[in-house]
Amino acid sequence: MVFNTDGVPFTALAPVDLDVPAGKFVSLIGPSGCGKSTIFNVIAGLQPPSTGRVVLDGEEATGTIGQVGYMLQKDLLLPWRTVLDNVALGMEIRGVPLKEARDRALPLLHRYGLGGFENRYPKALSGGMRQRAALLRTLLIDTDVVLLDEPFGALDAQTKAQMQEWLLQLFQDFGRTVIFVTHDVEEAVFLSDEIYVMASRPGRIIDQMTIDLPRPRDRSVISSPRFVAMKKYCLDLLHNVGEAPASRTAAA
């Protein structure tokens, strides 16, 4: 499966090439305003690229909606729907009868830590729980590719760590291709197979690195020398970009 978000010459975004292999977990990290969200909007078909294309699974997908799952930092659960009906929303919109959508969603709620909350309303849930529901909703829209835009950005450190491990489990179980945006270098290294480091003004990719830590991963990997080295490399890269934005432009 190939993605070519090829040259999106937004004044904010220089030509960018993203090639995401199927079944991989790919992260984009970079400072705010580097065009991560623009890339996501283009891939999701919510914003037309001025030039460039989106190719999904060998097929042209530029400007088409509903081809990828898209989750934002806000959970965007509908307050008038129960957790179960929120999770079933994606399927419902895609034409699955509500009853069947519920039947499919319910076992997943139980398996992935939302058991017993299916008939509660989002208000009654904690931030972490709400993000779980939002992520399940995204995964239940049966798409090969899932875009996650800083899904854990608003969570406290402890919940965030739990959610990361939970996401890794889901990634393993569902076998989807994930593109993940984050500010958090440690999060990116812990979760990803590949990391694209971005810089801003204009938004561009300045480096790409492969994370070859073995899967399944658990927390202990964080203290391994390999992990620490990769995290440091990434941080240095981001830091240098921040110091001298112009110096790297030629390389992009």
Add this chain to the structure above:
Amino acid sequence: MTDAIVASGSKDNAGRGPTRQRKIVRKLPVEKSWSTALIVTIQVAIFAGLVALWEIAADFKVVDPFFWSKPTAIWDTLVIFLSQGGAATDIYYTFRSTILGFILGTASGALLGMSFWWSRNYARIIQPYIICLESIPKLALAPLIVLVFGMGLSSKVAIATALTIVVSTLTAYAGVRAVDKDQERLFYSIGASRWQVFTKLVIPSCIPWIISILRVNIGLALTGSIVGEFVSSEHGLGRTILYAGSTYEISLVWVAVLVLSALSMVMYVTVGWLEKFLQKGVDH
């Protein structure tokens, strides 16, 4: 320097720089709440006192009972009005046009307001007309409306509708504009059609806004019906007021006003239930 201001050790303070301020010691003001029984008793007492004052003032000619009537006379008239007069017909007549105008105005206004979601261009074209409609004092058109729609029910319903529809439209449109853009993006990213976004997102998001106009519209619809009856009508509480006023039956004016107030209170309570019912669907 007031009592509340305490200079804390002025000698120590001297060397601590200009940011140091005098300490003000206050306690959090707390009002003890009285029991409901006491509150109700006071309320009833105030009402009874005012009524008694009116009665006495009328008896001693401090106020002219010919123009102001007095509570006992009003009570007698009320009994007569309810037992022998055309109370049932009048109440039914006013109630019917109010409810019809309320439903028509609220529903069509809400639909019109929400329809603006479908096209920004369409909304921009229509908007000035809505604002014009809002600025017209619609009651001033009442005689015209009665000429067009006749003396019967339809003219009252039309005035009540005209009064309620504009507020409903503007409020529903405000609701439409307040729909979370990210929420909309989410729906589209799933591949939703415009109709799906409208029915599953826009309408539920607008319901709290529509609920908020129900109460206002009750009052407006009632005003519309009564003004319609003032202009020309065969029945109704508005017509009773006008008739009683022109024949100096001041007690009857008060009776009709009392009955109208009761009517509007009944409708407020009903709308309160309706609100709770609708709220259940959207707010948890």
